[in-house]
Amino acid sequence: MNDIVIATHGLSKSYSGKPALRSLDLATPRGSICGFLGRNGAGKTTTLKLLLGMLRPSAGEIRLFGERVNSEASSVAARSRLAFVSEDKELYPFMTVGQTIRFTRAFFPTWRRDLEEKYLDLFRLPREKAVPKLSKGMRTQLMLLLAMARGAELLLMDEPTSGLDPAMTEEILQALADLAVSDGTTVFFASHQLAEVEQICDRVCLIDEGQTVIDGVLDDLKSQYRRILLVFDGEPPRELAGFPGIDHVRRRGRTASLLAHVDVDAVVDRARGLGPRSVEVLPVTLRELFLDHVRGE
Amino acid sequence: MDLRINFSSGVPIYLQLMEQIKHAVDTGAIREGEQLPTIRKIAEDLAMNPNTAARAYRELEREGVIEVRHGSGAYVAEPKTSSGKAAAIRRAGEVLRHAIGKGAALGLSESELRRVFENELSRLSDDATAAGRRT
Numbered sequence: 169m170n171d172i173v174i175a176t177h178g179l180s181k182s183y184s185g186k187p188a189l190r191s192l193d194l195a196t197p198r199g200s201i202c203g204f205l206g207r208n209g210a211g212k213t214t215t216l217k218l219l220l221g222m223l224r225p226s227a228g229e230i231r232l233f234g235e236r237v238n239s240e241a242s243s244v245a246a247r248s249r250l251a252f253v254s255e256d257k258e259l260y261p262f263m264t265v266g267q268t269i270r271f272t273r274a275f276f277p278t279w280r281r282d283l284e285e286k287y288l289d290l291f292r293l294p295r296e297k298a299v300p301k302l303s304k305g306m307r308t309q310l311m312l313l314l315a316m317a318r319g320a321e322l323l324l325m326d327e328p329t330s331g332l333d334p335a336m337t338e339e340i341l342q343a344l345a346d347l348a349v350s351d352g353t354t355v356f357f358a359s360h361q362l363a364e365v366e367q368i369c370d371r372v373c374l375i376d377e378g379q380t381v382i383d384g385v386l387d388d389l390k391s392q393y394r395r396i397l398l399v400f401d402g403e404p405p406r407e408l409a410g411f412p413g414i415d416h417v418r419r420r421g422r423t424a425s426l427l428a429h430v431d432v433d434a435v436v437d438r439a440r441g442l443g444p445r446s447v448e449v450l451p452v453t454l455r456e457l458f459l460d461h462v463r464g465e
Numbered sequence: 466m467d468l469r470i471n472f473s474s475g476v477p478i479y480l481q482l483m484e485q486i487k488h489a490v491d492t493g494a495i496r497e498g499e500q501l502p503t504i505r506k507i508a509e510d511l512a513m514n515p516n517t518a519a520r521a522y523r524e525l526e527r528e529g530v531i532e533v534r535h536g537s538g539a540y541v542a543e544p545k546t547s548s549g550k551a552a553a554i555r556r557a558g559e560v561l562r563h564a565i566g567k568g569a570a571l572g573l574s575e576s577e578l579r580r581v582f583e584n585e586l587s588r589l590s591d592d593a594t595a596a597g598r599r600t
Contacts, residue, residue: 201514341512349505349515366472370514387477387517394587448584451475 171198173322173354174219178228180378181214188214189378191228196356196371198321201348203365203386204358206375207462212358215375216324219356220252233321250322251315255330257307259299265310266295269317276318287313290343305336312343316353323347325357329364337361341368366454376462386454389429393452396426396436398444405442411435416460427452427460466495466502470511478513482521487530490541491554501531501539 174196181189189211196202206212217223218230221243230237232246259268269288273279288295291309302310308328315323329337341364347353359365365372366386374382382389393415398404404424409417413435416427428435432449440447466489470481489495504522508515522539525531532542568578 200516338512342509345508345512345515346505349508363473366478367512368514370516387479387520390475390477391480393475448580449587450584451587453473453475455473456475 172196172231173198173233174356175231175234176215176218176228177231179215179218179225179230180227181211181218181223182226187378189218191379192375193380194373194383196354196373198354199348199352200371201344201355201369202357202371202373203369204356204373204375205360205362205365205458206358210375210462211378212375213326214378216252216326216358219324220250221247249320250324251318251320253308253311253315253323253325253328255327257304257311259307259310261300263299264295265293265297265299265302268299268310269295269314272314272318278319280317280319283319284313284317287316287343291339303336305332305340308332308336308340309343312340316347316351321353323353323355323357325355327359328357329359329361337364344368362455362458372454374458374461381461382457389457390451390454392429392432393457394428394432395450395452395456396428396432396439397446397448397450398424398426398439398442399446400424400442400444404444408439408442411438418460427456468507468511470513472513478517479521479524482507482518483525483530486521486525490530490544495541497541497543499541501541503538 172195174194176192176194179189179192179194180187192211192215194215204212204215214223218225219232221237233249235242235246237243237246260271263271269284273284287293287309291306291313293306293309293313297306299307299310312328329340332340344355345368348355369386371384372382372386372389373380398408400422402422404419404422408414408419408424408426411417411426413430413432414426414428418425426435426439436447436449466486468482468485470478470485472478474481486495486501495501501522502510504515504518507513507518522531522533526533526539529542531539533539565578568581573581
């Protein structure tokens with residue numbers, strides 16, 4: 169029994185010599201909802217494709233449900249336990265909701281009729297409605313239903329709520345919360361919507377330029393990281409940049425803004441030693457963490 | 466009990482949840498022996514992560530604010546020494562009112578005062594966690 173559902177170690181992928189992922193390390197525990205963040209081109213889609221077995225890694229290893237995925241057979245075995253909800257929500261346009269469900273059900277012997285009913289009801293999806301007539305939100309809900317009713321233990325999602333209105337987004341997030349409570353389903357989803365990641369995720373993984381920058385429990389990150397704002401009489405001293413324990417420094421005029429997460433008190437003490445006019449220590453939002461880590465100085 | 470979480474603030478969500486439940490207990494909005502919403506209900510109502518809600522309940526139980534009875538849910542625990550709490554809150558209110566008055570007399574605006582207050586508060590909690598780490 170392994171409780172890390174997604175584990176990658178040194179995962180790398182190059183496209184004709186150009187690195188897209190360089191040594192990505194991930195660890196997503198069972199039952200968690202992990203927001204997968206990064207700028208466009210950071211390697212999120214490549215990572216999802218590698219996890220889905222649609223690409224082969226150039227180097228490194230992937231373990232899903234504790235089993236190493238390195239062959240056709242192991243990849244098929246892992247994929248039978250996970251489901252993917254894509255951004256474009258591809259569904260057959262010539263079917264109705266009911267036909268889509270029946271068609272999909274035929275492939276999965278472990279299909280759960282109770283979950284099918286539950287989500288049809290919860291999402292108020294009409295069986296007789298033709299797929300092209302569904303709104304974008306309803307298509308997302310239908311994809312979620314298909315993923316859940318087949319009994320997937322792991323749900324990989326790519327921008328599941330992009331283009332949805334706030335009410336529909338809330339319904340999707342509620343369904344994810346419900347899944348996590350009822351079935352202990354693990355959810356790993358790529359998103360640019362920081363607000364919804366903060367709302368529904370207990371973990372976040374941030375990658376930049378193909379590498380893991382942050383992977384941890386969101387509330388722990390909020391407890392650890394602090395912004396230290398310093399105002400000096402003149403230009404902030406150069407030695408700030410060399411402080412141990414500082415993740416990031418930004419100077420603007422007479423102010424310097426430090427981001428730190430290890431031994432914040434020691435950093436504050438050292439900063440006070442440089443004789444600033446004022447020192448403020450503030451909590452850090454996910455948005456700030458994201459921007460500070462992906463922009464560099 | 467009306468729970469409002471600011472998800473995009475820098476304050477950990479489980480701490481916000483703990484504070485609000487403690488406040489509800491202190492003000493009598495929920496009383497000793499009364500049942501708290503289940504983790505499932507909180508997670509679904511607020512569309513938040515159940516692991517985070519569970520963490521808040523675990524911490525509240527550790528602090529003796531609530532009591533988790535397996536299979537039947539969480540209840541407000543018998544207060545240890547919180548009879549003086551309401552009085553303490555009133556007293557703190559007076560002290561702060563005085564301090565705010567002094568700050569305003571220095572010519573600071575409401576938002577400037579709030580900034581000073583939050584900063585002092587965060588320094589206090591940082592010191593507390595630092596002290597916790599040292600012991």
